[in-house]
Amino acid sequence: MSVDKKKALGKGLSALLDDSTSINSQKSYTAPETGGVGHNNNGLGSVNEIRIAEIEINPFQPRTDFDEQALIELAESIKVQGLIQPITVRRVNSHSYQLISGERRLRASKRAGLNTIPAYIRTANDQQMLEMALIENIQRENLNAMEVALSFQRMLDECGLKQEELGERVSKNRSTVTNYLRLLKLPPSIQASIRDGDISMGHARALITITDPIKQVHLHQQILQHGLSVRKVEEMVRDLQQGNAQKKEARKPEPVSFQIQKIQDDLASKFSTKVKLKVSNKGAGSIEIPFLSQDDLTRILEMLDW
Template identity: 35%
Template sequence: MTVKRSGLGKGLGKGLDSLIPDNKGSRKNSAAQKENKEETVSSGERMVKINKVEPNREQPRKKFEEDSLLELADSIKQFGVLQPLLVQQKDGYFEIIAGERRWRAAKLAGIKEVPVIVREYTDKEVVEIALIENIQRENLNPIEEAMAYKRLMKEFHMKQDEIAERVAKSRTAVTNSIRLLKLDDRVQQMVIEDMISTGHARTLLGLEDGEEQYAIANKVFDEKLSVRELEKLIKELKNPKEKKEKQSRENDFIYRDLEERMKGIMGTKVCVNRKANGRGKIEIEYYSDEELERLFEMIMSIKEGVR
């Protein structure tokens, strides 16, 4: 697997790539300068011991796919870390701003040193860069992404359109992402664990009650309902009267058919009047004493035939 360099759109002006120079050529020179492990290899880049690098505790991404890390580790064993980690100097160590996935994979690969670029950033810039890297590379799960957006809004007072511009997404996409945080916590966990899709999650927002959200989410998972089927189910839950009226219209057809069939047998008008709970009455019209007698004899003959 070849590690691709990521184009990060409009994030932080020209994107994260504008902060990380192309070092493919300079990496070849690092072997010749190996005696001085932390000597600068190219402008702003240096090799440091991997045990001197630590992840950022405020990293928006909390979950890393093991299979994906193992694939990257295999690539690093063959080609090394092709893109330096972006770090800032802390007291006795370097804190990762961008590149934690590469750092984790390098540790799995048994790499002793990693290339880094040391920069100084404000807390806001650190969060922005970490957010941009993860979102642009689609490394965050939907709930982590929503929480990252929410943090930018709450802690750094950024507006949704500003966030959208920074991460090169539409404002609608950012808004829909943040709305996922209105889901019950248990439903959010189901999204994280891929038990239900983001489409299912957005549809469940049509239900306000958390318990109902969770119950229907489990129904989606157990019965493998599609998003369209879920939309129909929620519509019926929110509009029981409409469902009842639809069922009533369907039943009307059945009763009209029964009326026509009885009319054909008895030779006179028959009306089925329905009431609640499956009850009702049947009205049979007659227009003379002779016809009444005929209908009576017909009913009696049917009764005798049943015996």
């Protein structure tokens, strides 16, 4: 193996694995030319060549979609160059391992026809496995926003983390974490569009600020039908919110004068029910005396000497 390949081993994993995996241990690894197995039963933290057939898929893997063409391309690369970055596993027993991270590399290695694969072996409990698998996937550039959001939520729910702790784990500030988590409150049709790449994170952030799900879905449909830009959607959301504010302002009742309020209170006390006076600018108006039942109406009519 070339010096460049040795340096590349484990790149990106050092931030995730806090054990004895180091540059020195990486240099000790040499891939067998014949594809034989180089088990190191005491090699926790070092790179070992283990049988692919002995590796179980990580049950905590949050990633469910793997690009078929990308797997084919990676498999072809592995046939020519070998696997540069080892996978990470935990030992179940002497001849059984469970994958912690690197499922895409494992799948491509199987396609490439490999019988063995280089792997870091480490000790991890179920929660650590889940956390490492989630963090590895979150740090992938091609992970869609919904996968990130769901991974964040799983880390909060299943790893018992707070948002601040989650942000530290994934090197993101709390506002970014919050924005992703808010995606999970959007209607399912919008979440599906984010997942499929039909709308961007920018579109989603604008839609989140609308509180009415029906209006969210309506604007979402307009985005899809007319290919609206993020800026255009933001403008439409602002107009919608301003329109709602104006409607609320228009619905505000006219302030009641002290004199009218005094009459209302006196009548309410007399009839033992809420009384409302409506008086126009010209002095005309009406008196509303609500009743709760037929008996209540009879009581009020008797008081009016009806």
